[in-house]
Amino acid sequence: MSVLSHDDVFAVHNLKTGTLRLRRNNSEHNALLDEVCEAVDAPDAVDKQAEIIVREMEQHQQLMDDSPVAEELRREALRDLPQGLTMKRNVRAKLSASVSLRSKRRPISFFRRMKYRISFAGKKMHDRLRNLIFSIELWYEAIRNIEGHFGSAVGSYFYFLRWLFAIDLVLAIFVVAFVVIPQVFHDKEGDSIKFGFLDFISGTGALEDSLLFYGHYHDGDVSAIPNLTYNMPFAYFFTMVCLYIIFFGVLCYRTAYSYRLNFIYTAGGLSHVYANKVFCGWDFGVVSEQAAALTANSLYNEFKSFTANSLYNEFKELLNEQNKKQVSVSALTRLGQYAANVAVTALVLALIGAAQFALWLLVALRPSLPYWELFVSFVITAVITLCPLFFHVVVKLEFYRPRMALYVTIARTWLLDVGTLTLLLVYYTRSDIQCWETSFGQETYRLVLLDTVISLFVLPLFEFTRALGHKFSPSENAPTFNIAYNSLTLIYNQAVLWFGMLFSPLLVVCVTLKLFILFYVKRECALRACQPATKVWRAAQTQTILYMFVTLSMFTTLFVLGSLFFRTSSHACGPFRGYEFVYSVVSEGVLRLRERDSLRAALHFLVRPGVIAFVTLSLCVVVYYVRSRALAQRSMVRLLRQMLVLQAKDKDFLLTAISKVSNGEWLYSPKPATEDEGPDSHTVKYLRDVRKPSNAGFHFDASRLSHSLLEGRPRSYAKDNNRSSIAERKPEDGDTDSSFSWQGSNNYLNKSDDGDKPWM
Amino acid sequence: MGNKVVTFTEQQLEDYQDCTFFTRKEILRVFKRFREVNPELVPKRMTENQAHTIAVPVEEIEKLPELKENPFKRRICQVFSHDGSGNLTFEDFLDMMSVFSEAAPRDIKAWYAFRIYDLDDDMFIGRDDLLEATRLLTKGELHPQEREDIVTSVLDEADVDGDGRLSFMDFEHVVVRAPDFLSTFHIRV
Numbered sequence A: 001m002s003v004l005s006h007d008d009v010f011a012v013h014n015l016k017t018g019t020l021r022l023r024r025n026n027s028e029h030n031a032l033l034d035e036v037c038e039a040v041d042a043p044d045a046v047d048k049q050a051e052i053i054v055r056e057m058e059q060h061q062q063l064m065d066d067s068p069v070a071e072e073l074r075r076e077a078l079r080d081l082p083q084g085l086t087m088k089r090n091v092r093a094k095l096s097a098s099v100s101l102r103s104k105r106r107p108i109s110f111f112r113r114m115k116y117r118i119s120f121a122g123k124k125m126h127d128r129l130r131n132l133i134f135s136i137e138l139w140y141e142a143i144r145n146i147e148g149h150f151g152s153a154v155g156s157y158f159y160f161l162r163w164l165f166a167i168d169l170v171l172a173i174f175v176v177a178f179v180v181i182p183q184v185f186h187d188k189e190g191d192s193i194k195f196g197f198l199d200f201i202s203g204t205g206a207l208e209d210s211l212l213f214y215g216h217y218h219d220g221d222v223s224a225i226p227n228l229t230y231n232m233p234f235a236y237f238f239t240m241v242c243l244y245i246i247f248f249g250v251l252c253y254r255t256a257y258s259y260r261l262n263f264i265y266t267a268g269g270l271s272h273v274y275a276n277k278v279f280c281g282w283d284f285g286v287v288s289e290q291a292a293a294l295t296a297n298s299l300y301n302e303f304k305s306f307t308a309n310s311l312y313n314e315f316k317e318l319l320n321e322q323n324k325k326q327v328s329v330s331a332l333t334r335l336g337q338y339a340a341n342v343a344v345t346a347l348v349l350a351l352i353g354a355a356q357f358a359l360w361l362l363v364a365l366r367p368s369l370p371y372w373e374l375f376v377s378f379v380i381t382a383v384i385t386l387c388p389l390f391f392h393v394v395v396k397l398e399f400y401r402p403r404m405a406l407y408v409t410i411a412r413t414w415l416l417d418v419g420t421l422t423l424l425l426v427y428y429t430r431s432d433i434q435c436w437e438t439s440f441g442q443e444t445y446r447l448v449l450l451d452t453v454i455s456l457f458v459l460p461l462f463e464f465t466r467a468l469g470h471k472f473s474p475s476e477n478a479p480t481f482n483i484a485y486n487s488l489t490l491i492y493n494q495a496v497l498w499f500g501m502l503f504s505p506l507l508v509v510c511v512t513l514k515l516f517i518l519f520y521v522k523r524e525c526a527l528r529a530c531q532p533a534t535k536v537w538r539a540a541q542t543q544t545i546l547y548m549f550v551t552l553s554m555f556t557t558l559f560v561l562g563s564l565f566f567r568t569s570s571h572a573c574g575p576f577r578g579y580e581f582v583y584s585v586v587s588e589g590v591l592r593l594r595e596r597d598s599l600r601a602a603l604h605f606l607v608r609p610g611v612i613a614f615v616t617l618s619l620c621v622v623v624y625y626v627r628s629r630a631l632a633q634r635s636m637v638r639l640l641r642q643m644l645v646l647q648a649k650d651k652d653f654l655l656t657a658i659s660k661v662s663n664g665e666w667l668y669s670p671k672p673a674t675e676d677e678g679p680d681s682h683t684v685k686y687l688r689d690v691r692k693p694s695n696a697g698f699h700f701d702a703s704r705l706s707h708s709l710l711e712g713r714p715r716s717y718a719k720d721n722n723r724s725s726i727a728e729r730k731p732e733d734g735d736t737d738s739s740f741s742w743q744g745s746n747n748y749l750n751k752s753d754d755g756d757k758p759w760m
Numbered sequence B: 001m002g003n004k005v006v007t008f009t010e011q012q013l014e015d016y017q018d019c020t021f022f023t024r025k026e027i028l029r030v031f032k033r034f035r036e037v038n039p040e041l042v043p044k045r046m047t048e049n050q051a052h053t054i055a056v057p058v059e060e061i062e063k064l065p066e067l068k069e070n071p072f073k074r075r076i077c078q079v080f081s082h083d084g085s086g087n088l089t090f091e092d093f094l095d096m097m098s099v100f101s102e103a104a105p106r107d108i109k110a111w112y113a114f115r116i117y118d119l120d121d122d123m124f125i126g127r128d129d130l131l132e133a134t135r136l137l138t139k140g141e142l143h144p145q146e147r148e149d150i151v152t153s154v155l156d157e158a159d160v161d162g163d164g165r166l167s168f169m170d171f172e173h174v175v176v177r178a179p180d181f182l183s184t185f186h187i188r189v
Helices: A003-015 A027-038 A045-058 A068-079 A085-103 A110-135 A140-150 A152-186 A197-202 A205-209 A232-264 A273-280 A289-307 A309-318 A331-365 A372-397 A402-430 A436-472 A483-500 A507-529 A540-565 A584-590 A597-606 A609-662 A682-689 A702-709 A715-727 A733-753 B010-019 B024-037 B073-080 B090-100 B106-117 B127-137 B144-158 B168-176
Strands: none
Touching (some): A045 A085, A068 A085, A068 B010, A085 B010, A085 B090, A110 B024, A140 A152, A140 A507, A152 A483, A152 A540, A197 A205, A197 A372, A232 A540, A232 A584, A273 B127, A273 B144, A289 B127, A289 B144, A331 A372, A331 A402, A372 A402, A372 A436, A402 A436, A402 A483, A402 A540, A436 A483, A436 A507, A483 A507, A483 A540, B010 B024, B024 B090, B073 B090, B073 B106, B106 B127, B144 B168
């Protein structure tokens, strides 16, 4: 245990940008630390050290209040203390004693006590909730097992699957509770419907007029219990709209969270290819011996390829890292690459367009063949299953970095999926089918069912066959778990659900069940048929992209459905057949606009183009403002980073100076005697004012200076240096003072580089 | 379950909950794991004192499946051990699992990762630490000269202040911005 470790303890605290800023600011405390560090081997060292930490914390009034907020802060501070648990408990006991001692002086009012009690209860609730979530955490052992075998990348696919399952489960519960069950009460005549297998797959026949689809739902009040009525159109409309909007919010939040974690925090870093490999190369979650051997082996290969310097850049690309020192390719080659990318993209887009057009023609054929719809759905599923494979191949013709290539493939597949679904929806709204909502519901039902067949039977069969092939002839590659493709099928599945939920309320139950089974099937596939990948797959950022696409499908759905609400609904079936438009449920059913003229006038005003244009414009202004702030901050970061580098050089220079001083080679003369540099010149002024240790420029890690570099110098000097530099660590200083010192030091360095140092 | 053995007192649990990133049940799960290592040594009921006095020897801790394959297992134990020997008391073990848990923030993880990679415990990751780390990572298959090259490149990239070794600041600068750090520096209990 050294002095430095304490410095870093507090440095860690300083990082917590929130309320806590534990700084060492009194010299008495410094002395105390030193004392303890020397006496650390003494038996009561822990006690003493705890005492110091407590004393440090006592300096902060915020922490020491006897209020729940302060208690929460104390908890956080304690948690984030990089000390052993025994120490923490010691500190905690001392701290709470100290707090209760202080609080006795001030009686608190009744109102405050109530407030504390409530927030205390809230905290208890929160803890209990966490406990509950923990105890119902599904598939914990299973995912842990998979992660142990395949590393965290494959694990993240299963987390994604579980997350989707959880979302769909909640959706299913709400839909069943508010929409399906009331309808069941309404239908209670209960004649059992009989249907054959093909009816079951295609959702036609007897199933057409069942709870499964939109058309069956009642358009009036349900009164199963006497004196209580339940308005089915209201229930249907508001349940669906609320669920869509709430889950859109949840998805946005989740995506933003993931984005923040994986992109924003990590953005703007220099490319640390080697350092990342060494420090983040090992997956600490790996448990199985085989996976550990493979990880070590892949790291070995990567390092090996690094050392072959001529191939350096190529392998850098292979490792999906951003490459700054790209091999300087000629402009012509780059132009050719761009052209190839554009051409292939155009080709793919044309292909997607052609596929959509062909599908449109196919759907529009509608010959009166039995189970023709089933055939159509089959074709759609085939297109959607096979096209991604084609995209995977075609992207190899292009010149993207591997990670980018993956994103491009995902984006194309997503475009195909959502495009097809939108096309189907548009087709059905324009068709002259009696109850097109039900038909679209049937379509989505068939798609989900067929996709279930594919992902539960066909793909596992394929994987097991390959595994068997590998067993008998080991020369053949064993299948590895294809995270990208598997995740894509999940995204497609979810997109179908978003589109179909409104028209087939029970679809969400089907999808939930499907995901539940899928988890077990995929687990078996992974554990029995697949081998751990020989190449480490970096999943963190890809996960964000997957979440983003789920959210995007939701957004598209909301957009499409929203525009549908303003079109006429089917008058032949469904809960809204009593209204002209779907949105009339709100305007006439709830608000009764016809009877309230003033409200109608107000709403009418709000939807005028002028008002909407104004709102849009002000949104634009806000976005512009936020964006320019972000840009400014980015340039600030760049500036600070440059400063950091320059100050490092500065320090380097100072170190040599100091070593010269200690060798007695350098005598300090306050007035530089040079001809070309008058006493008023910038450099000299700078030397006088800014270079003094008490000024801001020189605060870069002075603590280390005191520890390692001033060895053998009077201790008090080191401490002085240290303290003053820390006292200067105020964020507002960064703007003015140090930017000046940055420029100045640049100047200064240039001078010193000349070799002839005038002030020496 | 009427005959459930109470492992910890209420006060202890409260303390642990406040000092780690775990919930009650997770703490009990960690205890179960800990006890499995050596059921004879670790009693079913932990008193206040036993939680930080009874230490399981490092050789046995290393046999835990979570650590068994980890190239840095010995160093991890040493970092979290109360006396630096690698023998872990329950409180040390809980602390370790808390740092490796999903809920632990980046800063804390970075600090302990720094301690782990600082194999000689001098508060800097020097050349020797990096050489040893690369050896451990590749299970000793890399040629010494190659390791030298790699270490030089790592220092080139990460050593901002140019003193030939990585301080915590340098290390943090690399690790906090690495997209995969959080997902790899993570052990599930």
